[in-house]
Amino acid sequence: MVKVLEERKGQIYRKGSEPYAMECGKTSLAGSVSQRACVFCGSRVVLYPIADAIHLVHGPVGCAAYTWDIRGALSSGPELHRLSFSTDLREIEVIHGGEKKLYQSLVELIDRYQPRAAFVYSTCIIGIIGDDVGAVCKRVSAEKGIPVLPVHSEGFKGTKKDGYRAACEALLQLIGTGPAEGIQPHSINILGDFNLAGEVWMIREYYEKMGIQVVATITGDGRVDQIRRAHGAALNLVQCSGSMNHLAKMLKEKYGTPYLQVSYFGIEDMAEALYQVARFFNDTAMMRRTEELVRDEIAAVYPQLLEYRKALTGKKAAIYVGGAFKAFSLVKALRILGMQTAVVGSQTGSSEDYQQLRDLCDEGTVIVDDSNPLELAGFLKEKGVDLFIGGVKERPIAYKMGIGFCDHNHERKIALAGFVGMLNFAREVHGTVCSPIWKLVPRYSCCGGGVADVG
């Protein structure tokens, strides 16, 4: 059994062994080597894909350097988001304050790039030295005539979730400032898809085929002017609930716009995401178009999925991702491939999320909140999994132990959403689990050659 720090025991649950109880939503334990990032990270990943805005990180250079172009968020036009701007504070500014440098940096950037808006991210140290970022933003906004929005993302002020919240607050400042004319009754905003590898383009096309107008994509392939008129849409769809539920709620409160939670991962959830919208608009013709679309799309990928399923049936997987919502879809998608999820966890899940995971998973599944490398390594071994799905920090844990790994985070460059995305996912899982190289790793010999055969 995996050895776990006493204070963390309540954050691990094994289905079947005990009544459901799960501690979560806590700050990470000091010295536990959490896989989580910080408030700044949460804000940065959410707002980053807005491609015609300046994203200026106010603080010492690290925070900006580590987030330079790491996401796979694509733009169909401007690419300002791919540059990494920092006020690169030095000791002198830490002593005397960084407001002057922030002001000058903003002016230089706006003059140089003529962006449609600017976001200013406060890092840890700004919260300590007390720069009045709001006042600087206001001044530059008045002088330059574009929205300049502070993002209150000081790293120590909570968890990544608080960063999502700060990003949503900044977005709320933008929404409602543009004209809502010319928006049809059957219209939506897509919230919480970040257009990794062009995913939002596929999703947008599905909805357009159904006869729906997409007003704004927030924030994948996002544009400031689109976002400014997002209040005119009839419905908000929330894909990444962890990051965007807050915005959807605020929009409901402020503009009365209803919202639905959807997922674009796996054919089941993808189809349901389209049906949900057709049901919402209660339009028979739209429902018929949706059925046709789903049928055609599934018919195009299903035969190949069955081929992969043959090779993958009976294999076991572990999942450790940022948001729990993504984990639901992954469990289902793996099931379609004949695979069982033996370990599943997230950095930021809520008690309800974990309960839902519990209902979804098989007996014996380990469910874990805010885990760390030693625990994860222990669970992988204990369950003898063939595949681990996670992010960059999880990858070497799997590889060191000779276990296949698939990236499913905001840095990936392969589209995994949509019907085609399911096929990409299946192809990657297959290429990972069934590679002959696993026969050469020590784990293979020690478990009697029980790992993957080439399928």
Next chain:
Amino acid sequence: MSVNHQPRPAVSVTTNACKLCTPLGACLAFRGIEGTVPLLHGSQGCSTYIRRYIISHFKEPIDVASSNFSESSAIFGGGVNLATALQNVTAQYHPELIAVASTCLSETIGDDVPLFIRQYRREHPERPPEIIHVSTPSYRGTHMDGFHAAVRAAVDELAEAGAPERRINLFPGLVSPADLRHLKEIMADFGVDYTLLPDYSETLDGEIWQEYQKIAPGGTPLAAIRRTGRAMASFEFSGTIAAEHSTGNLLKERFGISYLQTAMPIGVRACDQFFTKLAEVSGNPIPDCYRKERGRLVDSYVDGHKYIFGKRAVLYGEEDLVVSLAGFLAEIGVIPVLCASGGESGRLAEAVQAAAPEVADRITVRDGADFMDIAELAEKLQPDLIVGNSKGYPLARKLQIPLIRVGFPIHDRLGGQRLLHLGYRGTQALFDRIVNAVIERQQDASPVGYSYM
């Protein structure tokens, strides 16, 4: 004939930094000490971002603990969090050493980390791990300053006096695991005991495991760091480090150990200097295999010189690496028309001048640079190739010229951690890559596509 040192124009904003923060450098160096867990005293995000970044290059697990500041620790101080973190790291990892590096946050609120550590030791008299500390406010210096400071802090804390030993200290700076392995091989071939610090040759480029290792095996043993105080000489590969930051200098002042501060041994000239000095210090002749490697290298210089003579290179990265590569490029007839670094030691121009005297008047040196500066200068300078880490890829793509990947980070190719560029052998690998990149470019651009050279 002197380099054209162009200070950065007066702009406030940094666009696409050509440097990383000090705690990252400290974490890298600490990963090269046996049985060590680095611990960052600050917010969770610092350790996570740094882990993520280092993984992208080395593709190995890198556990960096955090003291997980919350709002209340930012107000009342992080002493309690640090104690909790030390305890939990000890309980989970059973390390020999916990190496604490501060961050901009803990530095600014004025946490007295040495005091916290003393308190922790008092309260945990049951054999706790060794704990060392380095001050790395991220608004002062770059990751290289953090790296050097961490090495110095380890020696400062652990080095002991004693009867002199026939032993050499080697402080290589930020080089690849393959380079570190080669240095160890050289020391063994010279038949001399040594302390190589840091040594992440195994911890950041290790074998696959059967059982998950809490701390990757390898690294400089603590005992070897203790013995640095008894060595007969120190070698420090750095063209730019100031005396007050130099570990060699620390050992000289405290224990009277002589030291040679020199550019990294890349290129025949720099390698000759290193090998000659090694022979002198160790009292053993240069082993025959290295004479042969040198001979083959010069032979290949002759074979390849035509393809690269007069080619213009843009060169960037850590200051020490830039100085060393400038010397090598000048030696083979390539002009490093731009030598740029995000570092600001104030010594880059002088060091490049000394390393590449024959082409110095054709070199522009820019320190404190970011990639916006480098791109702007490069477009004016019209280079034929770029030499540096992966961060120059967008520029290389734009200019449609080859990028020879050297240094850290290399995160868009496999094997950055296995690139060898030190010694005659490493120089050979680098030379072949450069010449072949130029030939490949010519082939690609040729309407004929000749396949014989």
